[in-house]
Amino acid sequence: MIERMSIGSGPLGFSAVIPLFRVERYLPDLLGSLTRQRPGDYTLEVIFIDDGSPDRSGDLAQEWLDGTGAAGRVIRQPNAGVSVARNVGIDAATADWVTFPDSDDFLSIDYFRRAAHFLRRHGEGVSVASTRLVRLSELENRIRDVHALKFRFAAGSRRVSMVDFPDFFQLNVASVFFRRGDLLARGTRFRTGLHASEDALFVAEFLLHESAPMLGLVADARYVYRRRAAGDSAIDRFRDNPDTYIGRFRDGYLQLMEQAASIGAVPQWLQAMFLYECQWLLPAQLTDDGYASVLDAAARGETLAALAACAAHVDEDRLFRYDATALPLESRLLLNRLAGRPVPSWVGAYRRGTVLHLPVADPASVQLRGSGDQLIEADATVVTPDYFGQQILHRWSADSPGSVRVAADGRGRAVIETVRGESLAQQQDRHRRRVFSQLRRAVPAREGEVRVWKPVPGPFGSPWRRMGWDAQLLRHRLGRLVRRWLRR
Template sequence: MATRSAHSISVIIPVFDVAAYLPDFLSSLEAQGDHLPDDVIFVDDGSTDESGALIQAWVESGHPQAQLIRTTNMGVSAARSTGMDSGSGDWALFLDPDDVLAPGYFAALREFLAAHPDVDLAATNLLRLQEPDRHLRDTHPLRFRFAGGNRVTELSDDVFVMNAASVAFPMAPVRESGARFRTGLHASEDALFVVEYLLSLGRAPRAGFVSDARYGYRKREARTSAVDRYRSDPSTYTVRFHEGYAPLLESAAARGPVPSWLQSMVLYEMQWLLPVQMDPRRYAADLDSAQRFETLAGLKKCLMHVDDDHLLNYDASALPLESRLLILALTDRPLWPGAFATMPHGWREDVDIITYSTRSEPDFRTDAPSRRLVVWAPDVFGQRVLFATRLRADRRVRKVDGHNIVWPRPGESLSQTQDRHRRRLAGFQGTFLPAQEGEVYVRRTRPWARATGPIRREARRRGLWSKDAMIGRILRPGRTILVEHPADDSERSAELVTALQRVSRVAHADAQSGPHVPGALRFGSFTHRVVRARARMLISSRTTGRPSLRARLRGVRVLVTSGNLDTIDALSIRRFTPDFVITPEEVDLPFLAGIGLAAVDVAIVKERQAASVASALARRASSYTRVSSEGGSHLGA
């Protein structure tokens, strides 16, 4: 056995039914060579598979510093606490057995701890292993913290630590603090443990960021981890805030201003809760109305401790402006002013303006003719404190309620325009393009920046300069109507193509591999992207898939639905941002209104036949039909 280090390390590994991943994890331990920790403590939390046997065999194969503790199943938090009670090292790490360690992980960590023994914790570089990909990728939203190389800094503002698996904690101070991992939770138990420990220090924490020690966090393809299951667990939305964050925030507020790093942690949690409620893939459909009300009450208890300036300036992740406005409304604070224009597509001469209010029947004054089309409450846990309004106004409009309208730049989505406005309010200087809708990342890093210089720099994002956007800006607009459809709907789409041939030149794209309409474009191909960027009109019967249906498109977005919509369908349609919807059911109108689509932009076509759809499009466009210089008529501007 190797001589015990002056900065000894105990590794605690909770284990439950991870036999499929243990070989990779144990191999990554073996790859550490002579730098294995002084204690390797496996806590088998009542596994029902071969996990215990695999670990026992590894322990007995020449690893005297390792031990296996068996317990009944009590959860990962209880298993970690059991291991911490048994650890004897100066430093403790709580590794997850479905993750992997890069070679040299412990060597780099030991070297850093020897040079900086007085840090309050040492965070290692958290990379991602996205199955089935076998490579570690530097794609974590908070990766900017390691852009300056190995360094020590005080935690503040956007620099904070939430993960426990990739962090080394000094054992004695943690035990003195009384911090324990919370049982009964499947999300944020790591963050709550970190907060409880750091608040016990009574001062600004000093954190080490060890860029050279790389930790691979596995995103399971089977989606069987606790992190993957947490969205269906009501405690994720209720207990997590009422009994987790709220008491810690109240305790911190009683002693003075809430630390800025803690405020940022709360807002980072909001990144995964508020905007994703508008994403059908992450919608909390398992919560009933009482649980949704309780969730909002818990969020309010926590968010009242985030001050206005911090909410405005927070930039660790791409928290959308709409989410920040909801936080203001939830906590009974005035909203920031702002009215956001969406560029008219193709056949309209007027412009739509989105603005926000805390009133369900707001009135807005504009400096040009306008009318209110629809008012809706963004569907976030059933909240009714923030309302969005869609106004349709003459293109000459420049002000709403005395405030200048924020106009989009070429290629920007609405969320990008809104975040650019937020940066202007915050007084941020320099060129910056906000993240695309649905992204967590705010900016790219400059890898050459060292600890003595800035660790983050604003950078132009690929969103504006994407293939779709560049093609749309460089090539002259075409006159094609693009019909996109699933492969199993190719026959009906072929009929629609034929019906539309009388109006304009039509292309069509299969949405996936399968039977092809003769001459169809492959969905996602380069040719398809070119046609889409130049199309006068995009007609689609699907709302998901790559390339994004929010692609930069000059023409009109038309969605043909199958009817009988529910909330999840409506949220998916919201991501498509259609200009016009054709649906066979009048009962779909409330769902569409709930995402901001006005009745004037919806056509009810009982029979979803190609001729009926084509006729509805012709009626819709008749008042906007223009005569081209060649004398022919076509849809679009």
């Protein structure tokens, strides 16, 4: 149990650490949102780290500080990367709580007031406090609440145990408040040398110091993440960097998982964070836009090895119960195989029309038998999906009209019939949900969509917020029924 000093009667102090590099075009929006912050029970210092920016970003920040009289300073340094800049900012911060806004984003006008109100009430009982991240698409010129983890805020502001609800996790640091005393006591620093998932690894390393971390959710403080139309942000370029596929797993997640395993067990919330990362990595390999063409054969092998080492630390039950996003069944089965485990016996033979589809480890093991137990010869098609050149999971399909019994990988497979209008991925996800008693709790994502619509999980929260979310869930369910009816 971590003991923390109670917050005094004075206003809460916030330190906003903001690295600057080639953001002259975007920085005025952030500075404007800082100028417009509503007063409240807080003080704010803004520490800008000019990370050798070749444009006027640092000068704009200094002019803003001089013109507004805001507390803070500009620290200038040769370019060393965002992680080094943030670490410099941690050392320079003086306030109770530290946050790390990105310089091309901006904040709602009551951002710090709402955060202060929440932390005044719950600060001693949370490990970190996360605000609501919404997205500004420059191409559409509109702000939308579309983050894949938006369900966490559906019940309003609250505290959620990450042990009891492992799908409640945090990956970015821009919309999070950390207690400065904890940062210093734990020596948590941003990792240098990585170019993907630095934020998530920082959060995970910070929280591993606690046996029962508590996530604070500040639903009314909105952090506006900018999706640049120019496509020149770090997140837009991450697929072109081999570190996206190798380093963040081999040198990041794996090290943390091994550290946790050495003193007990890998927390399920850390396992869920890894699976969330796989959501954006594995399904994309089957698309032209997302395929990792930057990797050669050796690097693809390294990627599989890194994923396998991490997957070995993911419990099979957590792998298939993970419900934060719509991770396809095939991706889960690949991770299970990489972990050295067989295709589970509950996985079915999925019939669509007269064609059976089976995910299998050994295509040659598939047997079809009709009435009277006679063996049916099937003209099968076998496809090995190209997840970094893997050869341990295959798709077997064959025309098989009528009633059949199916066996594969030495086990019987139940035949799962399709529902009109659903894709194969949706059919498989519906079956998985039924096996793990999640079917009535959620609407699986549409093809190409990551979010899962479900009743609000987690404790407490505003009943009115829950009712609002449930109304949206009902609308999604009815919409799906209508679409199925129209396809008849």
